Amino acid sequence: MFELVRNSEMPLVDQICERVTHLVRHGQLTPGTRLPSIRKLARQVSASPFTVVDAYDRLVARGVIESRAGRGFFVTPRRLSAPLVAIEALEEPGSDAMALARLCLANSADIVAAGSGFLPENWLLETTPAAVLTRLARGRRAQAFLPCPPQGLPELREQIATRLLQHGIAASAANIVTTYGASQAFDLLARILLSPGDTVLVEDPGYFVLFEQLRAHHVRLVGVPRRADGPDLAALEAASRAHRPRVFFMQTLVHNPTGSSAEPPNCHRILSLAEQYGFAVVEDDVYGDLYEGRAVRLAQIDALRHVIYVGSYTKLIGPALRVGFIAADLGLVTRLIERKVLSVLSGSTLLEYYVYEVLDGGRYKRHVDQLRTRLARMRRDARAALSAAGLEFDAEPGEGMFLWGRVPDSSVSVDALVRRARERSILLARGSVFSPAGGCKQWLRFNVAHSTSAPLTQFLRESLRAA
Amino acid sequence: MFELVRNSEMPLVDQICERVTHLVRHGQLTPGTRLPSIRKLARQVSASPFTVVDAYDRLVARGVIESRAGRGFFVTPRRLSAPLVAIEALEEPGSDAMALARLCLANSADIVAAGSGFLPENWLLETTPAAVLTRLARGRRAQAFLPCPPQGLPELREQIATRLLQHGIAASAANIVTTYGASQAFDLLARILLSPGDTVLVEDPGYFVLFEQLRAHHVRLVGVPRRADGPDLAALEAASRAHRPRVFFMQTLVHNPTGSSAEPPNCHRILSLAEQYGFAVVEDDVYGDLYEGRAVRLAQIDALRHVIYVGSYTKLIGPALRVGFIAADLGLVTRLIERKVLSVLSGSTLLEYYVYEVLDGGRYKRHVDQLRTRLARMRRDARAALSAAGLEFDAEPGEGMFLWGRVPDSSVSVDALVRRARERSILLARGSVFSPAGGCKQWLRFNVAHSTSAPLTQFLRESLRAA
Numbered sequence: 001m002f003e004l005v006r007n008s009e010m011p012l013v014d015q016i017c018e019r020v021t022h023l024v025r026h027g028q029l030t031p032g033t034r035l036p037s038i039r040k041l042a043r044q045v046s047a048s049p050f051t052v053v054d055a056y057d058r059l060v061a062r063g064v065i066e067s068r069a070g071r072g073f074f075v076t077p078r079r080l081s082a083p084l085v086a087i088e089a090l091e092e093p094g095s096d097a098m099a100l101a102r103l104c105l106a107n108s109a110d111i112v113a114a115g116s117g118f119l120p121e122n123w124l125l126e127t128t129p130a131a132v133l134t135r136l137a138r139g140r141r142a143q144a145f146l147p148c149p150p151q152g153l154p155e156l157r158e159q160i161a162t163r164l165l166q167h168g169i170a171a172s173a174a175n176i177v178t179t180y181g182a183s184q185a186f187d188l189l190a191r192i193l194l195s196p197g198d199t200v201l202v203e204d205p206g207y208f209v210l211f212e213q214l215r216a217h218h219v220r221l222v223g224v225p226r227r228a229d230g231p232d233l234a235a236l237e238a239a240s241r242a243h244r245p246r247v248f249f250m251q252t253l254v255h256n257p258t259g260s261s262a263e264p265p266n267c268h269r270i271l272s273l274a275e276q277y278g279f280a281v282v283e284d285d286v287y288g289d290l291y292e293g294r295a296v297r298l299a300q301i302d303a304l305r306h307v308i309y310v311g312s313y314t315k316l317i318g319p320a321l322r323v324g325f326i327a328a329d330l331g332l333v334t335r336l337i338e339r340k341v342l343s344v345l346s347g348s349t350l351l352e353y354y355v356y357e358v359l360d361g362g363r364y365k366r367h368v369d370q371l372r373t374r375l376a377r378m379r380r381d382a383r384a385a386l387s388a389a390g391l392e393f394d395a396e397p398g399e400g401m402f403l404w405g406r407v408p409d410s411s412v413s414v415d416a417l418v419r420r421a422r423e424r425s426i427l428l429a430r431g432s433v434f435s436p437a438g439g440c441k442q443w444l445r446f447n448v449a450h451s452t453s454a455p456l457t458q459f460l461r462e463s464l465r466a467a
Numbered sequence: 468m469f470e471l472v473r474n475s476e477m478p479l480v481d482q483i484c485e486r487v488t489h490l491v492r493h494g495q496l497t498p499g500t501r502l503p504s505i506r507k508l509a510r511q512v513s514a515s516p517f518t519v520v521d522a523y524d525r526l527v528a529r530g531v532i533e534s535r536a537g538r539g540f541f542v543t544p545r546r547l548s549a550p551l552v553a554i555e556a557l558e559e560p561g562s563d564a565m566a567l568a569r570l571c572l573a574n575s576a577d578i579v580a581a582g583s584g585f586l587p588e589n590w591l592l593e594t595t596p597a598a599v600l601t602r603l604a605r606g607r608r609a610q611a612f613l614p615c616p617p618q619g620l621p622e623l624r625e626q627i628a629t630r631l632l633q634h635g636i637a638a639s640a641a642n643i644v645t646t647y648g649a650s651q652a653f654d655l656l657a658r659i660l661l662s663p664g665d666t667v668l669v670e671d672p673g674y675f676v677l678f679e680q681l682r683a684h685h686v687r688l689v690g691v692p693r694r695a696d697g698p699d700l701a702a703l704e705a706a707s708r709a710h711r712p713r714v715f716f717m718q719t720l721v722h723n724p725t726g727s728s729a730e731p732p733n734c735h736r737i738l739s740l741a742e743q744y745g746f747a748v749v750e751d752d753v754y755g756d757l758y759e760g761r762a763v764r765l766a767q768i769d770a771l772r773h774v775i776y777v778g779s780y781t782k783l784i785g786p787a788l789r790v791g792f793i794a795a796d797l798g799l800v801t802r803l804i805e806r807k808v809l810s811v812l813s814g815s816t817l818l819e820y821y822v823y824e825v826l827d828g829g830r831y832k833r834h835v836d837q838l839r840t841r842l843a844r845m846r847r848d849a850r851a852a853l854s855a856a857g858l859e860f861d862a863e864p865g866e867g868m869f870l871w872g873r874v875p876d877s878s879v880s881v882d883a884l885v886r887r888a889r890e891r892s893i894l895l896a897r898g899s900v901f902s903p904a905g906g907c908k909q910w911l912r913f914n915v916a917h918s919t920s921a922p923l924t925q926f927l928r929e930s931l932r933a934a
Contacts, residue, residue, distance in 0.1 A: 058827060
């Protein structure tokens with residue numbers, strides 16, 4: 001039927017699968033044809049019968065062939081064909097924010113991902129090495145495959161609590177609930193804390209997916225302008241007085257998209273307003289580990305009374321993991337666990353052990369130190385390259401993985417610029433998506449890891465000069 | 468300071484961590500004490516400096532010691548202590564169903580898990596071998612750590628579509644959205660399809676977590692009695708006419724808790740009623756692979772017009788994975804993806820590749836065949852043991868992992884029985900939780916893999932005889 005290549009990099013099992021599939025696809029083996037018996041094919045291709053059993057099993061699993069009891073293996077008859085639609089031929093996403101989220105996650109190697117929210121995978125693979133998986137496979141075999149308690153793996157929650165204590169946040173493992181990334185944390189919190197018609201304060205600009213999540217709960221978003229030293233306090237007070245909000249969602253450190261961090265006095269004032277006007281603060285600290293130096297977080301000075309703290313390891317360990325957490329007071333923890341059970345039943349023990357192993361091994365700190373150094377260099381380089389191409393940046397440098405830049409010429413339509421960029425396989429994130437009121441129209445968010453590429457800077461230079 | 472044990476099973480790194488932690492915990496190393504330098508400790512314990520570096524890194528990660536730049540390592544000062552609450556000292560769950568869900572997931576090896584919904588981990592570890600993780604670690608290293616497209620990993624969706632075609636269900640990868648288990652599928656569907664006040668039909672008895680999920684959406688549940696051949700058709704028609712439901716959630720095959728499967732004519736009639744009264748059917752097929760022989764599913768005869776199909780690999784591959792999926796028409800798929808982005812952003816590439824590898828390797832079919840054989844034997848044994856202890860079962864044998872048994876003496880309080888069992892570390896699942904109206908008070912659901920244990924049968928025999 002065919003011959004196998006000895007000494008090939010491709011195992012014999014895969015070679016057999018490939019050859020049979022090829023013969024079926026090209027009509028040389030027609031539907032219903034009986035395949036050679038296991039022993040016969042093994043003799044023909046000089047392989048072990050075990051190899052052929054393995055290959056036939058895989059071909060059955062792939063639907064190429066089928067096994068008929070006592071009669072052998074046959075090419076699958078075409079009883080039924082799949083609906084005639086192009087795969088992925090889906091409608092356009094309903095909103096710009098949704099479109100951007102999906103493009104960031106689409107995972108294409110062929111685009112310049114200047115608008116993406118993720119670090120390049122080769123930056124992350126250094127921390128998430130094969131060794132962790134292999135260790136999981138061996139050492140923790142049974143535990144890593146058990147159901148996960150809905151609150152989260154106790155070992156991981158202990159480890160997170162230890163890290164919070166190091167940040168000065170008084171939390172124990174009992175205060176922590178794990179989530180599938182920060183996104184699930186926001187969704188669970190919105191479902192518990194908010195009712196339709198409530199007013200919620202968010203930062204302007206701020207994290208765009210959060211805005212869409214909150215809108216889906218039919219609440220009213222009121223933006224509080226974000227400054228270099230944190231949220232605008234006068235605006236926060238005015239909004240608190242006028243709207244009696246339920247919750248203020250904010251990022252204290254290494255804010256997305258601006259890279260700014262709130263000053264400690266600003267933090268104190270926010271908490272005073274929260275007390276005075278009776279709102280909760282959800283502190284999104286997804287990027288906080290990228291902050292240089294001694295940080296002050298709201299959760300540290302508030303001790304989880306008005307503050308609900310959200311963290312995640314998805315951004316800095318790996319986007320494939322989807323492990324985040326909420327730290328909150330015990331009353332809220334009970335409600336969060338119940339809501340989590342009703343949404344997803346529980347987390348994944350495998351993912352939570354994975355994060356635990358990375359944190360426990362001491363590898364994480366070194367990794368974050370390296371990321372910070374690398375990001376600082378890339379921020380300088382990207383800022384220089386983008387400035388030369390005609391973008392403008394605020395004087396304050398900021399930190400983390402993003403630069404927040406302005407197209408100075410107001411006659412340039414940033415919407416049109418983003419559309420034209422997409423035709424050249426350049427993903428740009430336009431500022432208006434980051435503004436709850438659709439402001440920031442002349443702004444763009446750049447991922448510094450992807451923003452020094454020649455096609456990007458050349459495209460921007462041409463487009464901004466032409467205008 | 469201490470000596471290490473050569474030729475111990477515990478690696479030297481772990482021994483150093485354990486000894487230092489012990490000395491700190493017992494006050495022999497007080498907060499602020501400086502630790503020996505790396506080189507010095509390495510000499511003292513005759514280990515490599517790399518071993519000590521690794522141990523110190525781990526101790527820093529665990530918060531036991533801290534590193535001060537240029538000055539060495541110090542026992543962490545007790546600047547702050549965690550709140551003084553017992554870990555896990557949480558309030559009682561709000562409902563019986565929630566209590567049962569949490570006990571099933573609590574993962575304790577010390578209980579007789581007769582009420583659990585999971586298979587024993589050693590049954591599952593045979594299919595989810597270390598080899599899959601090691602293969603992921605090597606072969607797919609980069610891909611398995613990239614972000615996951617929100618619709619789900621294309622390779623996995625292709626594989627699922629192939630399997631659905633083998634079941635006669637005409638679906639392509641474009642019809643499929645992956646979820647964190649069937650639970651997330653139900654939650655996403657409820658959020659898209661239902662509004663507060665809607666009427667939803669469910670089976671009585673049926674899957675108890677689903678009922679709680681639906682109640683959280685403020686819909687009215689109307690139960691349709693489940694018979695040995697499927698839902699009671701007269702009751703279904705009467706409920707459809709009286710309540711104009713939006714959706715009927717049902718399990719065609721290997722129903723939880725009864726083990727029954729709907730007959731094909733019954734399936735046809737359900738679809739006719741769905742057409743006539745304009746409701747959607749969510750077909751929960753989590754246990755369908757355990758069905759013996761040629762199955763007929765609603766999705767097969769309906770071609771995803773009125774039927775939304777939900778599957779999961781969590782039950783039969785491993786509860787640590789949390790990978791399920793929805794197969795639906797393309798219009799609904801678009802809305803499901805958007806809702807998924809707003810709930811959890813995306814799935815986990817690592818988990819989805821894991822399932823893909825298990826399915827692709829052909830191992831899954833053999834595993835399910837073995838499970839079926841094993842479950843058939845355990846069902847017989849458990850039924851005999853429980854009957855001898857005084858339980859009664861319907862004449863129809865049923866399939867899958869559960870037995871649905873009745874306490875014949877109506878003077879016995881099953882609620883009290885379940886409470887007493889818990890004092891003896893026996894987890895029982897009482898029938899009333901499986902009934903949307905709180906019926907089935909004399910019933911219990913038994914997991915056949917855990918129901919032949921002597922402490923269980925002895926407890927039941929004593930309790931039922933005493934009554």
